Amino acid sequence: MATLRRGWIRPGAGCPERLDPESLRFAWSWNRSGRASTHAFAASFPGRAIVLRGRREQMRFDREHVGPAG
Secondary structure, three states, X not given: OOOOOOOOEOOXXXXXXXXXXXXXXXXXXXXXXXXXXXXXXXXXXXXXXXXXXXXXXXXXXXXXXXXXXX
């Protein structure tokens, strides 16, 4: 789960995290607006597509196809 920290700077990014109305609007509307266009964009590429729906699926995929972390 993500944690919001006021004034926190993400390591390596060099810019402070911010929680403003524009960022909230983007996050709130993602499933209605951005998700469909992102899936359509991904579908335009040839070959096999793998869609991971959540952290558990990502972790299982990593274990089965990438190997142990570290």
